Amino acid sequence: MSKKRKYLLVIFLNILFIFLITNKVIAMSETLEAVIIEPAEKPQSVVIWLHGLGADGYDFEPIVPELNLPDDAAVKFIFPHAPAIPVTVNGGYVMRAWYDIVGSDLGEQQDEDGIKKSQQQLTALIEDEIEKGIPAEKIVLAGFSQGGAIVLQTGLRYPHRLGGVMVLSSYVPLAESLKAEKHRANQDVAIFYAHGEQDDIIPISFAEQSRDLLINQGYQPEWNSYAMPHAVVPEEIDAIGIWLRKVLKLN
Numbered sequence: 001m002s003k004k005r006k007y008l009l010v011i012f013l014n015i016l017f018i019f020l021i022t023n024k025v026i027a028m029s030e031t032l033e034a035v036i037i038e039p040a041e042k043p044q045s046v047v048i049w050l051h052g053l054g055a056d057g058y059d060f061e062p063i064v065p066e067l068n069l070p071d072d073a074a075v076k077f078i079f080p081h082a083p084a085i086p087v088t089v090n091g092g093y094v095m096r097a098w099y100d101i102v103g104s105d106l107g108e109q110q111d112e113d114g115i116k117k118s119q120q121q122l123t124a125l126i127e128d129e130i131e132k133g134i135p136a137e138k139i140v141l142a143g144f145s146q147g148g149a150i151v152l153q154t155g156l157r158y159p160h161r162l163g164g165v166m167v168l169s170s171y172v173p174l175a176e177s178l179k180a181e182k183h184r185a186n187q188d189v190a191i192f193y194a195h196g197e198q199d200d201i202i203p204i205s206f207a208e209q210s211r212d213l214l215i216n217q218g219y220q221p222e223w224n225s226y227a228m229p230h231a232v233v234p235e236e237i238d239a240i241g242i243w244l245r246k247v248l249k250l251n
Contacts, residue, residue: 032080032121035061043076045138045163045248046129048122050080050147052169054095057081060144063232067241073250076134080125082118082146098146099173106171106206115153115173122154126162140247142166145202145230149173152210155189156182156219164190164247166240167221169230171202172210178217190247191221194236201230 148170
């Protein structure tokens, strides 16, 4: 090989190296940081649990012991932190959010770009666990409020059968696109849907509309309502534990 060709080859390899490193950095920057609870044994199943507006991954971490899962249940819990973004409805104040909220009417002027970006980030977390050896059907997506909207957006469109979708005090986002975008792999996925009868953030009537939409689209959500505001209560936590044992087939 001539000196000129060697020189050009070195330049090409350097450019390729820079390109790969740059793309790796970009990909890493898009990875969500998370609070992770590892089981004592090698994980056999995973629950990815998204928090609500203004909270962070630590919000639901204390609930895990209250679920009363079997002592030998090898379940890994991942509580991702949403990115910090300006939220219009809160005067542009920067806080952790899965997408922007423009006004009090959650069904209008939805932040489609933000919702889909969070969908991509959650999908990346799912794929990462699958690469580590966890089957898709052993992965449960869970979320509260905004987090619940993202797990519905992601889970019903995901191309591989998941273990279940848990929706707490939330609603179906971008509802008009669900029929065209839903994937048959999760058409009969188990859905736990819980809401507060005194919720003044997301009125239960709005959640009931989402529930009915799911039913009309052929899903069978397990509906639970509780005498509570925009929160979680002990009876709900008990029901979540029972549901997780069922869908993950824990002893």
